Amino acid sequence: MHIPDGFLDIKTLATTNLISISFLFYVSRRISKLILPERIPLMGIASAFVFTIQLIAFPVIGGTSVHLLGSVLISVLLGPGSGFLIISSALILQSILFQHGGLISLGANIFNIGIIGCFLGYLIYRIYPSKILAAISSFLTTIIGAFFCVIELYISQRIDFKVGLVAMLLSHLIIGIIEGAMTFLVLLAIERIRPDLLNLDKI
Numbered sequence: 001m002h003i004p005d006g007f008l009d010i011k012t013l014a015t016t017n018l019i020s021i022s023f024l025f026y027v028s029r030r031i032s033k034l035i036l037p038e039r040i041p042l043m044g045i046a047s048a049f050v051f052t053i054q055l056i057a058f059p060v061i062g063g064t065s066v067h068l069l070g071s072v073l074i075s076v077l078l079g080p081g082s083g084f085l086i087i088s089s090a091l092i093l094q095s096i097l098f099q100h101g102g103l104i105s106l107g108a109n110i111f112n113i114g115i116i117g118c119f120l121g122y123l124i125y126r127i128y129p130s131k132i133l134a135a136i137s138s139f140l141t142t143i144i145g146a147f148f149c150v151i152e153l154y155i156s157q158r159i160d161f162k163v164g165l166v167a168m169l170l171s172h173l174i175i176g177i178i179e180g181a182m183t184f185l186v187l188l189a190i191e192r193i194r195p196d197l198l199n200l201d202k203i
Contacts, residue, residue, distance in 0.1 A: 005102030017107030071117025079202030135180035142176035
């Protein structure tokens with residue numbers, strides 16, 4: 001779901017970058033006022049986790065690959081704002097260090113993975129907080145993020161909408177199931193080993 005540079009037109013780049021920068025500015029200011037020092041190491045560990053799993057690609061039919069996201073899982077544990085900041089940081093580092101996603105198209109990638117995954121994902125989870133709904137939310141936001149990726153590429157006249165939609169949704173249907181299972185199992189493990197981590201303030 002990481003869109004490289006050169007695939008989106010100027011209007012799409014401007015729109016997604018403006019939205020993502022606005023979210024980053026607001027969330028950064030809010031977290032800087034609310035965060036406690038003892039929470040910083042947890043965010044660091046979560047960042048390393050997200051950074052790593054997003055670099056592991058799974059090959060799918062059609063010669064492409066998909067990867068896990070971790071957006072909903074981190075947001076359920078730490079809150080949507082913290083999750084968004086962690087995801088955004090990981091995407092920025094991946095782009096700079098490994099060219100995994102473009103620098104100019106960071107706004108689109110942050111929107112598809114961070115805003116949709118963290119804020120919409122957490123909103124779905126809050127309907128009835130549970131491990132099962134967290135897993136369902138992980139699945140749904142993976143599919144929704146892929147859908148927006150198709151729209152962005154289609155608007156930029158890079159793909160045929162129907163062909164792109166089928167390819168992206170089928171491939172992300174698979175990774176969405178894996179993402180949901182991972183979210184459920186990690187939350188289950190935390191519940192049994194460190195249940196106190198589930199009661200952290202959601203910032």
